[in-house]
Amino acid sequence: MLSEEKNRLLTEVGPDKPMGDYLRRYWHPIAGASEFDDKAVKPLRILGEDLVLYKDLSGNYGLVDRRCPHRNADMSYGYVEQCGLRCSYHGWQYDQSGQCVHQPFEETLDPGARMRRNTKIKAYPVQEKAGLLWAYMGPQPAPLLPDWELFNCANGFAQAVFAEIPCNWFQCQENSIDPVHFEWTHNNWTTRLQGDEGPYVPTHLKLAFEEFEHGFVYKRLRGGEREDNVMWTTGRVTLWPNGFFLGHHFEWRVPIDDHNTLSVLWVLSRVPNEQEPYVQERIPSWYGPIKDPATGRWITSHVANQDFVVWVGQGAITDRTREKLGQSDKGIVMMRRRFFEELEAMQADPAHEPKGLIRDPEKNRDVFLPSACRDEMINGLPRRELAAHPLLGPYLKDFFGQAGQPDEVRAAYEKAIGQKVEGATFFKVHGAGVEEDARKEA
Ligand code: FES
Ligand SMILES: [Fe+2]
Numbered sequence: 001m002l003s004e005e006k007n008r009l010l011t012e013v014g015p016d017k018p019m020g021d022y023l024r025r026y027w028h029p030i031a032g033a034s035e036f037d038d039k040a041v042k043p044l045r046i047l048g049e050d051l052v053l054y055k056d057l058s059g060n061y062g063l064v065d066r067r068c069p070h071r072n073a074d075m076s077y078g079y080v081e082q083c084g085l086r087c088s089y090h091g092w093q094y095d096q097s098g099q100c101v102h103q104p105f106e107e108t109l110d111p112g113a114r115m116r117r118n119t120k121i122k123a124y125p126v127q128e129k130a131g132l133l134w135a136y137m138g139p140q141p142a143p144l145l146p147d148w149e150l151f152n153c154a155n156g157f158a159q160a161v162f163a164e165i166p167c168n169w170f171q172c173q174e175n176s177i178d179p180v181h182f183e184w185t186h187n188n189w190t191t192r193l194q195g196d197e198g199p200y201v202p203t204h205l206k207l208a209f210e211e212f213e214h215g216f217v218y219k220r221l222r223g224g225e226r227e228d229n230v231m232w233t234t235g236r237v238t239l240w241p242n243g244f245f246l247g248h249h250f251e252w253r254v255p256i257d258d259h260n261t262l263s264v265l266w267v268l269s270r271v272p273n274e275q276e277p278y279v280q281e282r283i284p285s286w287y288g289p290i291k292d293p294a295t296g297r298w299i300t301s302h303v304a305n306q307d308f309v310v311w312v313g314q315g316a317i318t319d320r321t322r323e324k325l326g327q328s329d330k331g332i333v334m335m336r337r338r339f340f341e342e343l344e345a346m347q348a349d350p351a352h353e354p355k356g357l358i359r360d361p362e363k364n365r366d367v368f369l370p371s372a373c374r375d376e377m378i379n380g381l382p383r384r385e386l387a388a389h390p391l392l393g394p395y396l397k398d399f400f401g402q403a404g405q406p407d408e409v410r411a412a413y414e415k416a417i418g419q420k421v422e423g424a425t426f427f428k429v430h431g432a433g434v435e436e437d438a439r440k441e442a
Contacts, residue, residue, distance in 0.1 A: 054085045064085060164260060165263050214239060273381060342354060
């Protein structure tokens with residue numbers, strides 16, 4: 001249980017709030033690079049700020065204020081130039097740093113362009129990595145954008161999957177350190193959604209949580225598992241400050257504002273050894289629906305959607321003055337405590353270096369994170385073994401990560417893995433991860 005005041009500390013993300021300031025010290029994925037294959041300008045809201053992301057005619061990305069500093073026109077209706085974005089009202093043009101580089105009528109009257117030189121629009125740096133566009137909205141100098149090892153894994157088919165979730169980011173991130181929910185939100189609920197009454201999967205017996213540089217590792221042991229099970233020896237990573245790393249995929253919960261979160265999944269499917277060498281030319285990105293238009297209810301068929309349902313069900317900003325934490329919530333308590341310590345340290349000393357930032361380029365190559373399937377991702381497996389692998393095998397059957405995968409993404413994936421996926425798989429999540437259930441007809 002937390003006081004209202006402490007709950008606000010964790011959940012408020014605007015620029016003038018302690019957590020808003022803290023989260024701005026990190027790079028955040030805000031869009032897919034492939035979104036700019038057929039458009040140049042995209043309005044978005046991140047950390048409570050209305051912004052415009054664009055790709056100019058030179059192929060450079062920029063992120064600027066939604067409002068033009070001249071007379072507040074909407075920059076999402078601006079048009080890109082060789083360098084930067086031009087407002088469609090009076091043609092003022094801004095480069096990536098936000099500097100005004102053309103002010104047509106003013107410069108005609110004053111060729112010295114004194115006013116132009118003094119005009120800037122708010123702008124943030126953007127980088128492309130792993131098919132994602134990342135923004136840094138904090139003070140300079142910016143840390144390095146982490147080069148996680150999985151981003152560089154060869155012979156994989158990656159996809160970036162987005163959804164806008166109408167609730168606060170912190171309850172989404174608490175789910176990254178909540179092993180027991182797998183049993184009930186994914187395994188057993190899926191069983192019931194399929195119309196079965198059971199049997200339920202073996203229950204959790206032991207949990208362990210350990211802090212490390214880039215977050216926490218959680219470990220779990222379930223009924224029938226031995227202590228050499230990878231989920232007990234290696235576990236999974238609660239990635240600081242707003243991510244989750246599961247060996248073959250990442251999840252990030254990027255605050256749109258206090259009441260909305262951009263869910264970002266980045267999933268790498270290792271192709272079978274028989275398909276090597278495989279080089280992916282373009283990482284696709286797509287947005288999945290979260291509501292079933294037929295019923296108006298949340299979609300429950302896919303893993304991430306099941307998570308979305310429980311997050312939004314907690315309320316737009318869950319009321320942490322009304323909760324009853326138990327032993328299963330030990331990791332959540334540790335994570336909250338760590339955030340409070342960080343926020344206090346920042347308040348005491350604005351120069352405090354936030355947890356896990358990488359500034360040394362030497363250390364930013366293939367940054368290691370504990371993974372229960374690292375060898376398999378790096379070396380791959382023959383098709384038969386891959387199909388039988390408890391974590392990776394189900395991906396040969398269906399994309400069960402999130403509802404709404406476009407046909408063209410599925411087709412590109414089938415080409416990469418050299419086989420058809422059967423689709424509409426019913427699945428079940430077991431101790432070591434996701435395992436296919438006995439196939440049923442829909
Ligand atoms: S409002 Fe943008 S140029 Fe005038
Ligand atoms: Fe989950």
